[in-house]
Amino acid sequence: MMAMLALEGRWNTRAAGKAQRLASIAFALTGKVLDGERIVxxxxxxxxxxxxxxxxxxxxxxxxxxxxxxAAVDPERVHxxxxxxxxxxxxxxxDLFERGIARKVDFSFSGxxxxxxxxxxxxxxxxxxxxxxxxxxxxxxxxxLTPNVALVAADAADAAGNLYTGANTEETPAIVEAxxxxxxxxxxxxxxxxxxxxxxxxxxxxxxxVVVADRPYAIEPLFTRDPAEIDDVAILMAMLAIRGxxxxxxxxxxxxxxxxxxxxxELILPTFGESLGLRxxxxxxxxxxxxxxxxxxxxxxxxxxxxxxxxxxxxxRYIAARSDVFFTGPDGSLRSNRAFAQMAGLxxxxxxxxxxxxxxxxxxxxxxxxxxxxxxxxxxxxxxxxHGRRHASDAWLALARGDDGIARGRKLVVQLxxxxxxxxxxxxxxxxxxxGMVGKAGFAIAPxxxxxxxxxHVVTEEGVAYLYRxxxxxxxxAALAAIAGVTPVGMERRQERTAALRAxxxxxxxxxxxxxxxxxxxxxxAASSMADLVRxxxxxxxxxxxxxxx
Amino acid sequence: MxxxxxxxxxxxxxxxxxxxxxxxxxxxxxxxxxxxGDGATIVVSTSVDGYEPVWRATLERFLExxxxxxxxEINDFGATPAMVSLRLEQALELAR
Numbered sequence: 001m002m003a004m005l006a007l008e009g010r011w012n013t014r015a016a017g018k019a020q021r022l023a024s025i026a027f028a029l030t031g032k033v034l035d036g037e038r039i040v041x042x043x044x045x046x047x048x049x050x051x052x053x054x055x056x057x058x059x060x061x062x063x064x065x066x067x068x069x070x071a072a073v074d075p076e077r078v079h080x081x082x083x084x085x086x087x088x089x090x091x092x093x094x095d096l097f098e099r100g101i102a103r104k105v106d107f108s109f110s111g112x113x114x115x116x117x118x119x120x121x122x123x124x125x126x127x128x129x130x131x132x133x134x135x136x137x138x139x140x141x142x143x144x145l146t147p148n149v150a151l152v153a154a155d156a157a158d159a160a161g162n163l164y165t166g167a168n169t170e171e172t173p174a175i176v177e178a179x180x181x182x183x184x185x186x187x188x189x190x191x192x193x194x195x196x197x198x199x200x201x202x203x204x205x206x207x208x209x210v211v212v213a214d215r216p217y218a219i220e221p222l223f224t225r226d227p228a229e230i231d232d233v234a235i236l237m238a239m240l241a242i243r244g245x246x247x248x249x250x251x252x253x254x255x256x257x258x259x260x261x262x263x264x265x266e267l268i269l270p271t272f273g274e275s276l277g278l279r280x281x282x283x284x285x286x287x288x289x290x291x292x293x294x295x296x297x298x299x300x301x302x303x304x305x306x307x308x309x310x311x312x313x314x315x316x317r318y319i320a321a322r323s324d325v326f327f328t329g330p331d332g333s334l335r336s337n338r339a340f341a342q343m344a345g346l347x348x349x350x351x352x353x354x355x356x357x358x359x360x361x362x363x364x365x366x367x368x369x370x371x372x373x374x375x376x377x378x379x380x381x382x383x384x385x386x387h388g389r390r391h392a393s394d395a396w397l398a399l400a401r402g403d404d405g406i407a408r409g410r411k412l413v414v415q416l417x418x419x420x421x422x423x424x425x426x427x428x429x430x431x432x433x434x435x436g437m438v439g440k441a442g443f444a445i446a447p448x449x450x451x452x453x454x455x456x457h458v459v460t461e462e463g464v465a466y467l468y469r470x471x472x473x474x475x476x477x478a479a480l481a482a483i484a485g486v487t488p489v490g491m492e493r494r495q496e497r498t499a500a501l502r503a504x505x506x507x508x509x510x511x512x513x514x515x516x517x518x519x520x521x522x523x524x525x526a527a528s529s530m531a532d533l534v535r536x537x538x539x540x541x542x543x544x545x546x547x548x549x550x
Numbered sequence: 551m552x553x554x555x556x557x558x559x560x561x562x563x564x565x566x567x568x569x570x571x572x573x574x575x576x577x578x579x580x581x582x583x584x585x586x587g588d589g590a591t592i593v594v595s596t597s598v599d600g601y602e603p604v605w606r607a608t609l610e611r612f613l614e615x616x617x618x619x620x621x622x623e624i625n626d627f628g629a630t631p632a633m634v635s636l637r638l639e640q641a642l643e644l645a646r
Binding site (some may be wrong): 517 | 576577596598600601604607608611626627628630631632633635636637639640643
């Protein structure tokens with residue numbers, strides 16, 4: 001009998017630990033609802049030194065009530081925490097390290113805090129485990145980075161702890177599943193508690209406690225691009241991408257990154273794309289955040305479906321009114337899910353197109369520049385050729401390689417970059433800043449966003465380099481140089497070599513693609529302002545205040 | 551403020567006067583007119599100092615592609631080489 005008990009104790013320590021921890025915060029619990037006034041004390045009792053804590057920081061929504069209060073705990077009681085989160089984006093995330101509450105971090109992206117983070121690494125105040133892609137980090141939540149405690153955010157909860165996440169479900173299901181089913185503790189901040197939820201996004205049995213936040217969770221309209229800021233160069237590049245890539249390879253299923261260059265593509269589909277008769281032929285199925293700049297194409301009948309990583313502020317009513325296009329719940333609002341959308345973007349789309357800060361002569365790209373540790377978002381997953389794919393499509397087969405009856409297709413990975421980012425700052429460089437970071441700032445390997453061998457096309461204002469068609473490394477480099485403008489890489493362009501590559505279709509200039517530079521005008525944009533987007537949406541789109549000039 | 555001048559002899563003169571672009575950050579203004587003498591002259595005034603080699607390479611490539619005679623004046627407010635080339639092409643299209 002004694003032996004049996006000892007055995008049970010040995011195999012169920014996590015469950016026992018969880019029960020103990022929950023008992024320690026019972027003083028602040030009424031049912032599943034925590035007293036928000038006592039949240040700091042709750043966190044101090046709940047989190048043990050060295051614990052792995054997942055603090056929900058998404059691209060869009062932030063569990064900021066919990067992060068602000070976590071940064072206020074006594075470092076004597078809670079210290080050396082191992083923080084795991086995809087976006088280390090809020091000032092208090094960095095405060096955790098300055099105060100000694102946290103010691104180590106595994107994350108994906110740190111955009112707004114990239115300078116402070118680099119400084120802390122230099123000062124030896126933070127240890128970086130690794131910088132991940134989203135799917136990689138979510139994967140590790142289920143293998144070797146499972147949280148002891150998860151602090152997440154939702155729109156509303158009921159008394160049973162069921163959560164409603166509205167348009168911004170994002171990462172919550174992935175985090176909660178990994179934590180709850182390994183006897184970790186899940187605490188959700190909510191904007192309100194209600195009797196009946198519009199729908200249940202996370203079942204209450206996966207959630208240990210909910211707490212009403214002092215204000216609604218913070219959220220950024222990250223994917224809103226004002227058409228007024230799109231210039232003629234972006235429109236020229238958009239025309240080249242549509243003719244030279246989308247039309248050439250019949251790309252129907254795709255993902256667009258963040259940025260003005262891809263916004264320009266979205267905005268000329270109903271004009272330039274329509275004039276080429278491409279509606280229904282390209283861009284029909286998307287893994288995409290709800291970009292307001294896609295509204296004119298949706299309204300013009302281009303788009304069959306969109307699955308989203310997260311929501312976008314102001315798009316709620318429009319999405320609810322277009323449920324044939326978006327994934328929505330019975331309540332009408334968007335159901336987003338970053339883990340599933342990333343998986344879809346990896347395996348079920350044929351093209352990823354995005355921008356970068358630096359691209360080298362071998363088409364390796366990076367957004368890491370000296371003095372910053374910015375990390376990656378979803379680009380490395382979607383911007384890679386998944387070797388586990390086994391279904392064919394026209395676009396994928398268009399890039400087929402191999403013979404003897406064993407040919408396989410290839411994901412189209414397109415880098416869309418202007419040759420210079422600013423007057424003296426080339427995008428296409430001889431060596432990435434990232435290459436100089438190995439061994440420093442916690443980088444075991446260079447923080448490359450997309451490896452050159454995955455890049456199939458590069459589009460600049462000068463033309464398209466079809467890198468996948470190059471016979472060897474020399475041709476590949478010459479093709480990139482041919483469209484690299486007056487960057488150091490572009491100055492190596494040789495006329496005869498370029499002519500030979502154009503003749504075999506490894507390089508295409510605008511005239512080869514039937515694009516007239518002079519046609520690259522803002523008048524091609526289906527919407528040239530935020531007000532135009534609102535008009536296209538039948539007044540269903542409500543831009544955030546900062547985007548309203550009227 | 552930096553001033554850069556590039557000259558080349560010969561070429562087919564443009565016939566009209568063209569003015570486009572805008573005096574705004576990241577943009578530039580291009581004035582293209584029939585030349586007073588023979589050949590092409592490009593005079594750049596830029597608000598961003600220190601990038602003369604990039605300017606020269608950009609303008610030389612433009613003149614390589616177009617054997618024109620013209621007097622071109624550029625007032626630059628930090629435009630990228632891509633924007634400079636595109637505005638030059640647009641101006642030339644109007645001035646031919």
